[in-house]
Amino acid sequence: MYALLLPGLAFLLLFKYTPMYGILIAFQDFNIFGGIGGSDWVGLAQFEKLIHSSDFMNVLINTLVISLYKIVILFPIPVLIALLLNEVKRMFFKRTIQTVIYLPHFLSWVIISGSFITILSPAGGLVNEIIRSFGGHPVSFLTDNQFFRSVIVFTAGWKETGWNAIVFIAAIAGIEQEQYEAAAIDGAGRIRQMISITLPGILPTVVLMFILRIGSLLEAGTEQILTMYNPLVYQTGDVIGTYVYRLGLGQQDYSFSTAVGLFNSVVGFVLVLSGNMLSRKFLNRSIW
Amino acid sequence: MRSKTIGSLCFDAGIYLFLTAMGLITLLPFANVLSKSVSEEWAITSGKVGIFPVGFQLDTMKFVVTSSQFLHSLLISVIVTLVGTLLSLLITAMTAYPLSKRELPGSGILIVMFIFTMMFSGGIIPNYLLIRQLGLINHLGSLILPALINVFNMLVIKSYFESLPESLEESAKLEGARNYTILFRIILPLSAPVLATIGLFYAVSFWNDYFNPMLYINSSNLKPLQLYLQDIVMNADSSSLNRSADDLMNVPAEGVRAATVIASTVPILLVYPFLQKYFIKGVLIGSVKG
Numbered sequence: 165m166y167a168l169l170l171p172g173l174a175f176l177l178l179f180k181y182t183p184m185y186g187i188l189i190a191f192q193d194f195n196i197f198g199g200i201g202g203s204d205w206v207g208l209a210q211f212e213k214l215i216h217s218s219d220f221m222n223v224l225i226n227t228l229v230i231s232l233y234k235i236v237i238l239f240p241i242p243v244l245i246a247l248l249l250n251e252v253k254r255m256f257f258k259r260t261i262q263t264v265i266y267l268p269h270f271l272s273w274v275i276i277s278g279s280f281i282t283i284l285s286p287a288g289g290l291v292n293e294i295i296r297s298f299g300g301h302p303v304s305f306l307t308d309n310q311f312f313r314s315v316i317v318f319t320a321g322w323k324e325t326g327w328n329a330i331v332f333i334a335a336i337a338g339i340e341q342e343q344y345e346a347a348a349i350d351g352a353g354r355i356r357q358m359i360s361i362t363l364p365g366i367l368p369t370v371v372l373m374f375i376l377r378i379g380s381l382l383e384a385g386t387e388q389i390l391t392m393y394n395p396l397v398y399q400t401g402d403v404i405g406t407y408v409y410r411l412g413l414g415q416q417d418y419s420f421s422t423a424v425g426l427f428n429s430v431v432g433f434v435l436v437l438s439g440n441m442l443s444r445k446f447l448n449r450s451i452w
Numbered sequence: 453m454r455s456k457t458i459g460s461l462c463f464d465a466g467i468y469l470f471l472t473a474m475g476l477i478t479l480l481p482f483a484n485v486l487s488k489s490v491s492e493e494w495a496i497t498s499g500k501v502g503i504f505p506v507g508f509q510l511d512t513m514k515f516v517v518t519s520s521q522f523l524h525s526l527l528i529s530v531i532v533t534l535v536g537t538l539l540s541l542l543i544t545a546m547t548a549y550p551l552s553k554r555e556l557p558g559s560g561i562l563i564v565m566f567i568f569t570m571m572f573s574g575g576i577i578p579n580y581l582l583i584r585q586l587g588l589i590n591h592l593g594s595l596i597l598p599a600l601i602n603v604f605n606m607l608v609i610k611s612y613f614e615s616l617p618e619s620l621e622e623s624a625k626l627e628g629a630r631n632y633t634i635l636f637r638i639i640l641p642l643s644a645p646v647l648a649t650i651g652l653f654y655a656v657s658f659w660n661d662y663f664n665p666m667l668y669i670n671s672s673n674l675k676p677l678q679l680y681l682q683d684i685v686m687n688a689d690s691s692s693l694n695r696s697a698d699d700l701m702n703v704p705a706e707g708v709r710a711a712t713v714i715a716s717t718v719p720i721l722l723v724y725p726f727l728q729k730y731f732i733k734g735v736l737i738g739s740v741k742g
Contacts, residue, residue, distance in 0.1 A: 165550040165631050169562070172547025172601060176565060179598045183574025183582050196581075245474065248467045257468070263728060264475045270720050272660035274678045278685040278713040279485045288499035288706065290484045296499070322478065354463055387663050391682060405576075412577040413667065425575030436571045 190423040196416075210423035219407070220424065227403040230313055230384040235377055238321045238328075243370055245325065246332035247358055265326025273323075277391035280319050281306060312397040319392075320385055331373060332366055339365040368447055375443050379436035382428050404428050482717075488710035489513055496706050516711040521672065525680035528592070529659060532676055536596040536658040541651050544606050545643075549635050551606075552613035570603045576667070583668055594668035595661060595676065602657070605650045612646040613639060648730045659720070677716055684712045 185200075190210055192203040214220050245265070252258045268276065283290045284305040292302040305311045343361050352360065386405025393401040402410075404424065412421030444450050483503045488496050492507035500506045516522055551559050551566075573579075579598070588594035616639065624634050640647065662678040669675060675683075 165553065165556055168546045168631060168635065169550045171543045172606075173562070175543065175547075175597075175600050176562075176569070179582070179600075180569040180573070181565075183578035184572070186574050186578025186581055189578070189581075245471070248471055251464070251467050252471065257471075261471045261475050263725075264478050266728070267724065268478060270656055270660075270724060271717060272662055272678050274660075274662050274682045274685065275713055275717055278681060278709060279481050281685060282485055282488060282706065282710055282713070283481055285706065288497055288501070290502060293499040293502070322481070326474075326478065353457075354460060390666075391662065391685070408576050413580060418577050418581070422575060422577040425577060429572050429575055433572045 187422060187426055189419050190426045192419055194419040194422075196418070206419075210420050211427075213420060214423055214427065222399070223402050223404055223407040226400060227382055227384045230316055230401075230403060231381050233313065233317045234320055234384070235381075237317055238325065239374065239377060241321065241325050242328035243332055243366070245329040246336055246366070247362060249329070249333060250336050250362060251354065251358070262326070265329070267326075268323045269327035271323070273388050273391045276319060276323055277388070280315070281392070284315065306392060307394060307396040309397055309400040312393070312401045316385065316389060316392065316401065320388060328373075332369060335366040335369040336362060368449065371447060372443060372449065375439040379439040380432065381435055382432050485710045485713050488707055489714045490711075491707065493705060493707055496710075512705075512707040512711045513715065516708060517715050521675075521680060522677075522712070522715070524673070525675050525677045528674060529677040532592055532595050532661075533655055533658040536599065537651055537655045539596065540600050540602070540605075540654045540658075541647060543600050544602070544650065545609055545640060545647070546635070547601060548606050548610040549613055549631075549639060552610045566601075566603050566606065580667055589668055590671045590674060591668075592674060595658070595664050598664065599657070599661070602654070605653060609643070609646055609650055612643055616642060645730070652727050652730055656720075681712055681716050684709055 188200055189203065191205060191207060192200070193206050193209075194200075195203045249258060249261065252261075284292070286292050286302045286304045291305070296302055303311060305315050339362065343365075344357055347357050347361055382404055384403040384405070386403065386409070389401055389403055389406050390409065393406065405428075408421045408425045408428070411417045411424070440450060480503065484501070487501050487503060487505040489512060490508055490510060491501045491505040492509055493512075495501050495506035550556055551563055553559060574582075583589060583594050583598070588597070620638055620642075621634050624638055629637070660678060661676070662682060665676050665679040666682070669679065
């Protein structure tokens with residue numbers, strides 16, 4: 165048995181736990197030639213720099229704002245879709261819609277960004293042609309700080325809304341049919357049934373998914389933003405993940421960006437743990 | 453059957469309308485990009501292309517798919533996806549099997565150690581430094597090895613193994629089969645549905661991976677498709693960023709960008725219908741776990 169575990173264990177130690185040891189460079193003035201052993205220790209200096217850095221504060225605010233927009237606007241839609249799909253009795257229509265709305269989940273962010281850059285282009289993009297035909301002025305969505313976040317939230321919704329509905333569709337499938345029959349005999353209409361049976365039936369799943377979502381509050385979509393943004397919208401679009409990438413690998417400021425990354429990991433960890441605690445307390449259900 | 457009242461009909465109409473709108477919103481961007489990839493250049497630049505192509509030509513598409521860098525990147529992506537998926541499935545199953553045996557000493561601690569990495573990680577820079585230290589920069593191993601086990605996938609396979617009847621293994625053991633034989637001859641053949649699902653998830657993530665190649669690959673020889681595509685997308689974007697005239701000369705036309713996006717999407721579109729039944733099952737397995 166242990167022989168079977170060897171490759172998995174080697175993977176775990178090398179690729180998951182060794183980088184955790186690498187976190188030490190957040191407390192150093194890391195020098196790539198000296199390595200961790202040969203670099204000077206600076207204690208919490210990197211974290212003091214972080215707290216006083218206006219760049220970091222801006223990035224933190226961007227992360228929270230984008231993430232909260234995504235939660236408030238995008239979380240309810242998959243629940244609504246699942247509720248409505250459940251009311252559709254024509255299997256062909258239901259399947260077609262499901263097939264179509266799941267699809268974007270399987271495309272990469274690069275492909276999706278490429279498509280939306282084309283569609284939103286100020287020079288001949290579909291959206292701007294529509295704006296123009298109504299007599300408006302074309303908008304450069306991806307280089308304008310006023311619009312960038314909306315584009316990020318919309319495209320994230322476009323990619324994952326359908327896929328996120330699956331778990332609620334599965335939860336609805338688990339509701340006992342007798343409840344509907346009993347309700348129908350009591351004279352409950354379909355809207356009444358939806359509100360009084362289906363919705364309470366999936367409520368635990370909804371709350372659980374919500375807690376999970378809060379746990380990744382600091383993940384505002386690094387890969388998505390990396391494929392869409394440019395220096396003109398750093399002011400509103402730069403999030404923790406992209407900032408760590410730019411600073412660490414672009415400017416080789418390894419120690420400082422590791423400190424930012426550590427901040428991110430620790431806060432994320434605390435959020436997930438508190439979420440799990442809440443879930444255990446109120447739902448009697450642990451996430452793992 | 454529920455009776456059809458006028459209210460009920462309106463309700464239905466509203467639902468169909470809403471869901472159809474959702475479907476259209478999902479499809480329209482594809483239609484637009486597809487149209488641009490086969491429309492005439494003048495129609496694209498003057499903004500005439502909406503949902504349907506204006507004029508028709510396949511030269512742009514031909515230019516894109518016969519470009520040597522495109523073909524090369526496609527090959528790299530196929531290799532990474534195939535090797536990565538097979539290796540991942542193998543190692544993930546080999547890890548999940550012992551961990552599915554609660555009586556195995558130490559399995560509890562190991563499971564906690566795996567789950568911990570779902571919530572806490574070293575972050576981008578320590579990962580990068582590790583890959584560098586291992587000499588994997590500009591090596592395809594950097595795209596496969598760090599992603600060999602996805603802990604969530606491992607837990608799904610583990611819970612599936614736990615649901616298999618114990619008696620199967622016991623009888624094999626009585627006949628002298630070793631753990632290795634039991635896993636490969638008995639357990640894995642019984643686990644086809646979950647392996648297909650998780651295999652699909654691995655394949656999609658290897659195929660779509662853009663972040664790791666961006667960190668670890670800078671030789672154009674080893675660029676996977678997503679990274680190549682990103683070069684095209686970002687390059688074309690420079691037209692809106694007031695770059696120098698020199699840069700603008702190299703900017704691929706809008707049509708080329710659209711055609712590259714379409715050409716990179718086709719492989720997924722081809723396998724998607726066949727795999728659909730599996731992933732729905734897979735999500736169910738994952739969510740029932742609880």
